[in-house]
Amino acid sequence: xxxxxxxxxxxxxxxxxxxxxxxxxxxxxxxxxxxxxxxxxxxxxxxxxxxxxxxxxxxxxxxxxxxxxxxxxxxxxxxxxxxxxxxxxxxxxxxxxxxxxxxxxxxxxxxxxxxxxxxxxxxxxxxxxxxxxxxxxxxxxxxxxxxxxxxxxxxxxxxxxxxxxxxxxxxxxxx
Amino acid sequence: xxxxxxxxxxxxxxxxxxxxxxxxxxxxxxxxxxxxxxxxxxxxxxxxxxxxxxxxxxxxxxxxxxxxxxxxxxxxxxxxxxxxxxxxxxxxxxxxxxxxxxxxxxxxxxxxxxxxxxxxxxxxxxxxx
Numbered sequence: 001x002x003x004x005x006x007x008x009x010x011x012x013x014x015x016x017x018x019x020x021x022x023x024x025x026x027x028x029x030x031x032x033x034x035x036x037x038x039x040x041x042x043x044x045x046x047x048x049x050x051x052x053x054x055x056x057x058x059x060x061x062x063x064x065x066x067x068x069x070x071x072x073x074x075x076x077x078x079x080x081x082x083x084x085x086x087x088x089x090x091x092x093x094x095x096x097x098x099x100x101x102x103x104x105x106x107x108x109x110x111x112x113x114x115x116x117x118x119x120x121x122x123x124x125x126x127x128x129x130x131x132x133x134x135x136x137x138x139x140x141x142x143x144x145x146x147x148x149x150x151x152x153x154x155x156x157x158x159x160x161x162x163x164x165x166x167x168x169x170x171x172x173x174x175x
Numbered sequence: 176x177x178x179x180x181x182x183x184x185x186x187x188x189x190x191x192x193x194x195x196x197x198x199x200x201x202x203x204x205x206x207x208x209x210x211x212x213x214x215x216x217x218x219x220x221x222x223x224x225x226x227x228x229x230x231x232x233x234x235x236x237x238x239x240x241x242x243x244x245x246x247x248x249x250x251x252x253x254x255x256x257x258x259x260x261x262x263x264x265x266x267x268x269x270x271x272x273x274x275x276x277x278x279x280x281x282x283x284x285x286x287x288x289x290x291x292x293x294x295x296x297x298x299x300x301x302x303x304x
Contacts, residue, residue, distance in 0.1 A: 092253065
């Protein structure tokens, strides 16, 4: 297979992978969308939705969807930092809520992966509703990196999307 | 009829009250696309949503018992994922470990078929406004 220097098909591409696998299952139900990325971070958007309200008398987003948003952005930031898809399981995720999100506003989460070791990946991030300096929530998480079989390292974006939805998030893989 | 009103988010996700144990609600959610992460497994965010709602429900019951009307503000939640959530119903129940005047500490566990093997646990700190 030929590779151009500008587009390595083996490299994890959060925008392309996001298009393919954010549309299904729980992330699809929430309506999560790719927003932006850098070398070691990924930002996703949680659009405003009436069904995600957390209180009966105020149009304020529940906190649960923010955990889902940050969990997804965490996984994608690990793959972005690692460069290829890597099977991971969430071990521990802590979210601190600074304030409710603005009424009828989308929420964005930007998560960076600041360290990957042989057995773990460490992430931290923020959630905001338009101004990253005025956070809605901050989070820290640790993911276990599951033993990667080199034969399973995916070679194309489509393979990555399939692999990502097949082995992302939620719980240890050894149960 | 149960006195606990679940928020729109909980109802939309498919969470309902399974049972009351000493007046503390046990919440449940059936497996389906709404809560799915990798195929046939729960998404960590959906599990966190179940835990969080069970924590709030336990606290609301406690506040009602004490005759207190209050608005709850989340401060933080720390979720430990213990084992993968499989494609079956999940349950969760919270326990108020400490209820103060201005805040409450709540612990929550979620399980599936075998209650002795929790799939996730959480500690929550909630402000009472």
